[in-house]
Amino acid sequence: MVNYLAATSALDDVKHVINVLCEPHWFLIISVVALAVFLLKYRTVTKPAVAGTIGALCTLAFLVSCLDSNFVKIVTKADNVPIVMMMVLVGFLLWLAFRQAALNDERMERGEPLREAGADDKVLVWPDLVYIELIALVLCTAALVVWAIVLPAPLEQPADPNVAPNPAKAPWYFLGLQEMLVYFDPWLAGVVLPGLIIVGLIAIPYIDKNPRGNGYYTFKERPFAISTFLFGFVILWVVLIIFGTFLRGPNWNFFGPYEFWDPHRPAALLNTEFHDLFWQGLLDRRLPEHFLIRELPGIVLVVGYFVVCPVLLKATFFRRMYLQMGFIRYNVMAFLLLMMMLMPIKMALRWMFNLHYVVGITEWFLNV
Amino acid sequence: MLGRLGNWVREGQIWGSVFRHGVPRDRRTRAMAILSNVFLHLHPVAIRKSGIRLSFTWCMGGLTFFLFLVEVVTGVLLMFYYRPTVEYAYFDIEGLRAHVTLGLLRELHRWGAHAMIIAIWLHMLRVFLTGSYKPPREFNWSVGVILLVLTMLLSFTGYLLPWDQLAMWAITVGSNMARATPFVGYEGPGAAFIQIGGVPLVHAGDDARFGLLAGTFVGPNALLRFYVLHCVFIPLVVTVLLGVHFWRVRKDGGISGPL
Numbered sequence: 001m002v003n004y005l006a007a008t009s010a011l012d013d014v015k016h017v018i019n020v021l022c023e024p025h026w027f028l029i030i031s032v033v034a035l036a037v038f039l040l041k042y043r044t045v046t047k048p049a050v051a052g053t054i055g056a057l058c059t060l061a062f063l064v065s066c067l068d069s070n071f072v073k074i075v076t077k078a079d080n081v082p083i084v085m086m087m088v089l090v091g092f093l094l095w096l097a098f099r100q101a102a103l104n105d106e107r108m109e110r111g112e113p114l115r116e117a118g119a120d121d122k123v124l125v126w127p128d129l130v131y132i133e134l135i136a137l138v139l140c141t142a143a144l145v146v147w148a149i150v151l152p153a154p155l156e157q158p159a160d161p162n163v164a165p166n167p168a169k170a171p172w173y174f175l176g177l178q179e180m181l182v183y184f185d186p187w188l189a190g191v192v193l194p195g196l197i198i199v200g201l202i203a204i205p206y207i208d209k210n211p212r213g214n215g216y217y218t219f220k221e222r223p224f225a226i227s228t229f230l231f232g233f234v235i236l237w238v239v240l241i242i243f244g245t246f247l248r249g250p251n252w253n254f255f256g257p258y259e260f261w262d263p264h265r266p267a268a269l270l271n272t273e274f275h276d277l278f279w280q281g282l283l284d285r286r287l288p289e290h291f292l293i294r295e296l297p298g299i300v301l302v303v304g305y306f307v308v309c310p311v312l313l314k315a316t317f318f319r320r321m322y323l324q325m326g327f328i329r330y331n332v333m334a335f336l337l338l339m340m341m342l343m344p345i346k347m348a349l350r351w352m353f354n355l356h357y358v359v360g361i362t363e364w365f366l367n368v
Numbered sequence: 369m370l371g372r373l374g375n376w377v378r379e380g381q382i383w384g385s386v387f388r389h390g391v392p393r394d395r396r397t398r399a400m401a402i403l404s405n406v407f408l409h410l411h412p413v414a415i416r417k418s419g420i421r422l423s424f425t426w427c428m429g430g431l432t433f434f435l436f437l438v439e440v441v442t443g444v445l446l447m448f449y450y451r452p453t454v455e456y457a458y459f460d461i462e463g464l465r466a467h468v469t470l471g472l473l474r475e476l477h478r479w480g481a482h483a484m485i486i487a488i489w490l491h492m493l494r495v496f497l498t499g500s501y502k503p504p505r506e507f508n509w510s511v512g513v514i515l516l517v518l519t520m521l522l523s524f525t526g527y528l529l530p531w532d533q534l535a536m537w538a539i540t541v542g543s544n545m546a547r548a549t550p551f552v553g554y555e556g557p558g559a560a561f562i563q564i565g566g567v568p569l570v571h572a573g574d575d576a577r578f579g580l581l582a583g584t585f586v587g588p589n590a591l592l593r594f595y596v597l598h599c600v601f602i603p604l605v606v607t608v609l610l611g612v613h614f615w616r617v618r619k620d621g622g623i624s625g626p627l
Binding site for chain 2: 101206361
């Protein structure tokens with residue numbers, strides 16, 4: 001009995017630590033570090049023994065977590081099940097891709113042909129491909145039917161415009177965007193940044209002038225392109241969806257995976273504005289009367305970010321890339337990259353200084 | 369016995385008129401099987417060996433298309449049971465669950481939609497990681513991005529149709545964004561400048577969100593609008609773009625591989 005209690009309280013301590021580590025700043029830092037280690041050490045990490053161990057540990061952690069009722073409640077919610085499946089698939093397929101990239105990169109170093117080499121090595125579509133397609137369709141159908149039998153589609157109370165649920169969540173695939181609303185106003189989080197995601201994705205093939213790595217798995221030949229894309233997809237899309245689905249509860253407060261969603265937990269601290277930090281904190285003066293002068297330091301900061309950074313990067317990290325890409329391509333790439341980095345920068349500023357707006361022209365709804 | 373019957377059918381006039389080639393057992397008839405079938409001829413006759421390896425393609429593009437077909441079939445069947453009005457929508461869904469035999473339609477449709485979104489993201493991930501967007505496939509990548517956006521819009525418009533709390537408030541949260549569109553949303557930056565003699569031209573009754581919802585809140589007009597977008601307009605556009613996407617896969621040299 002005594003041992004049992006000791007074990008339970010030890011488990012509670014572990015749960016508490018994990019709850020704390022799932023707070024947004026820790027979770028994001030851990031994800032970024034994990035992705036960085038994965039990319040830097042992809043040849044070691046993707047070895048079947050290493051990857052298998054990581055996969056087994058994750059599965060074990062998941063199964064143990066399922067002993068916790070709060071965890072089960074959020075994970076088995078019908079609409080959340082696909083997200084759990086997506087997390088598993090993303091992890092597995094990233095391993096599969098980088099395993100092949102590691103093998104290809106080693107082959108190229110040894111001067112051997114790629115795994116995908118042999119353009120003349122052709123097979124007939126009938127029967128080789130059509131049967132693969134048929135099997136895939138049958139398996140997919142079977143999986144879907146089982147999924148449909150096991151899990152009924154959710155249907156809540158009839159729509160009532162007078163009773164708002166708490167939290168009111170967007171469909172799960174847009175939760176990354178809803179998470180951005182915590183850090184940006186709707187005109188950025190809901191309109192401009194999503195628009196730029198689409199434009200940026202379309203622009204990728206026209207920006208990326210690296211001729212290598214066309215049609216086969218590799219990381220060594222295109223580290224910047226792949227790292228940037230994965231930062232966007234894994235961190236700024238998938239991780240933010242995980243935030244929004246599993247960790248955001250009533251009043252859009254953050255809850256650890258083993259915490260009860262208490263609707264009465266007080267909301268976050270009051271935020272500070274950049275103009276307060278600058279005029280009152282730094283210069284120890286009253287805020288200027290006119291809002292344009294009041295916001296001038298913030299405007300200078302934002303414009304400076306978009307003007308100075310490309311020039312600095314051109315002279316340092318991106319020197320070779322600039323020569324390869326040319327003026328227009330380089331500046332489009334730099335703009336999109338800086339736009340993407342706005343999100344992690346704003347998150348960090350919020351966590352460190354409780355910063356609300358860098359530029360806060362509420363008079364024009366123009367807040368950054 | 370069964371083999372003899374099979375041969376008799378395959379040598380008869382009816383079979384021969386549908387499939388204009390013999391049993392695909394040798395190179396020539398196997399090529400004919402692909403070439404003389406309107407659906408199969410989306411494929412080339414022969415394909416590089418690495419291209420059919422599952423570890424290379426993950427099969428995600430094909431599954432996305434298959435799931436689209438699942439959505440079309442189950443979606444058409446659902447339309448038999450569903451009326452897009454505030455009076456009926458919710459209770460039609462409830463009735464579907466309670467009274468329709470083998471009532472898996474809505475489950476198949478909803479989970480199929482989720483699966484389609486995941487599959488299309490993973491397809492994009494695969495195409496990116498193999499560098500398959502590089503020349504000559506730049507344009508097809510762009511078409512693919514548009515298809516990805518349309519898939520998410522299909523899902524978004526469909527989310528409203530059950531007309532329950534989950535649906536209405538998710539769409540409320542989502543469509544409130546449009547209110548903040550620069551210049552054309554009444555709470556967006558720049559909208560206040562669009563005015564004539566102090567009378568604002570962009571207000572709650574004519575801005576971007578109003579265009580999306582046909583109203584200032586998620587009500588009957590929004591339900592009808594989302595229904596038509598979901599069942600007719602977006603699927604039509606997707607179908608056309610799918611044609612372009614597949615055709616360009618062929619024209620750009622099939623499944624990518626080292627040059």
